[in-house]
Amino acid sequence: MTLQFPSPTVPAAGRTEVFLRYLDYFRESVVAxxxxxxxxxxxxxxxxxxxxxxxxxxxxxxVELRWIEWGFQGRDVGDPWGDRRDDRWYVAPEETREDLLAALRAQGRHTRAVVEGSELSAIGAPGERWDGADPASLERVLFHLVQEYARHVGHLDIVAELAGGPVGE
Incomplete structure (x- = not known):
């Protein structure tokens, strides 16, 4: 699936739709x-x-699991840092591209469902995610997710270009 860049000139029903369009676009850019x-x-x-x-x-x-499920929803997610080993990102040899991309898309569907079922002003559930600080609003969490994706898609653009893969948006 290829999504068009969510141009600011395309009307949106509200801020929730804008957040979801950007998250979907960035997520699918990673997949592609x-x-x-x-x-x-x-x-x-x-x-x-x-x-x-x-x-x-x-x-x-x-990142989406930590901020949406563990943070905003306050759910027990087992190991919220399961993407790390020895203080760096880690993928086991048996983990496949297909499984990891499917997990990313499934997490995105969960994020979409939570966002569509909540107000942007809703405050996250208290829990470990907040390190003792007051929980953030869903809107602040979504701002964080958008910047996280935008930054990392830029990193991936460079790596893909160096590998002879697709370049640009």
Whole structure:
């Protein structure tokens, strides 16, 4: 699935729709770019920092899990830091591109359902996610998710280009 960039000139029913359009667009951009790379390229790092495209996919899935389910909803998610090992992103050898992309899309469907069923002004449930601070509103969580995706899609743009994959939006 290819989504058009959510241009500011395209009318939206409200801020909720704008957030969801951007999140869907960025998520599908990640899926498209990672799907276009070779198996070697998704498991190999092209950068001094050492992360791989598959690690980025898993990280983004867990970012949504941490902020929406563990944070905003206050749900027990088992290991909210399951994308990390030894203080860096981690993908086990048996984890496949298809499974990780499916998990990212499933997390996105969950995020969409939560956002569509909530007011942007709703305050997250108290819990460990907030590190002792007052929980944030859904709107603040969504701003965070949009910036997280935008930043990481930019990183992935560079890695995909270095690998000879798709470039640009």
């Amino acid at each position: 770019k990672v799907s276009a790379l070779t198996e070697d390229d998704v498991r190999r790092s092209a950068l001094p920092s050492g992360w791989t495209p598959l690690e980025l996919v898993k990280h983004l899935r867990y």
